[in-house]
Amino acid sequence: MKLLIIDDDEGFRSALARACERRGCTVAVAADRASALGLALEFEPDAAVVDLRLADASGLALLPELLAIRPALRMLMLTGFSSIATAVDAVKRGAVNYLAKPASVEDILSALRVGNAPEETAADRHVDVPALSVDRLAWEHIQRVLLEEDGNVSSTARRLGMHRRTLQRRLSKRPVAN
Template sequence: MRMLLVDDDELFRDTLARGCRRLGHEVSTAASAAEALQQLREQALDACVLDLRLASGSSGLQLLPELLALQPSLQVLMLTGYSSIATAVEAIKRGAVNYLTKPVSAADVLRALEADPEQAEVSDSEVDALEDLTVNRVAWEHIQRVLLEENGNISATARRLGMHRRTLQRRLLKRPVPL
């Protein structure tokens, strides 16, 4: 498989690339949206592992349709350290084949890319976890949904939520509450 890893975290990107190469795959890397688009213009690829949050405020969700416009058959796996149901659903709607929360291994990435989305089943424990959401997790999910609706605009999201912009930024920097 020929794949592109797009992540602004150099250490994570290089470690994941080495792991995928050891498993026999051809890997290119990019640190930004511009680099990723340039790579796709220069070579045909089978898959792309795309970080949700890129440097300088770029969003993997915004980049995803551009990547698929260049190569419609590209399998895109969305990665994030800040998962939410809203971003997972949006990533799939925009064309991602799967969505994983960091940290992940090369084997996790390859399994997710090779998984048949039509065969995916939700286990009883996953359903129970969704039913037992804590108040903090529901708040996190709501913030993520509003942020998505406001196209990542922090100020507009803070206004809609009735909170100060800096307070919202601090909450967004924290790891999400586990399910």
């Protein structure tokens, strides 16, 4: 498999690339939007691992751009700030799967291979969804409203009836556990 890894964290990007190469993948890496789009044209990857938050762009916005270049590209959205809202948006924009960091190399490669068998359909894959805590539900609601407001923290805070700085502090923390 020819794999494109797009992540602005150099240490993570390099470690993931080495691990994937040891498992037989041919790997190219990109740290930003421009190099990712250039490599999609030159390298012609079969799959891509895309970080949700890049230094110069949103990974969500990059997904349709990559698909415009490589329509058959299998993309995995990988993030340290997971939410149901961003997972749904990533799939709507063309990602075949969505994983939260930390994820093992086996999980990442397996997520990119899901559905390769023609007889397998989404209905065949059963997913157990655990009950979410109240704190996690609040986090998910904030993420959904933030997505609806196109990432505008001020308008999201107004819709949620909270102070903008309070919302920024909550967003800067890692998501709460289930």
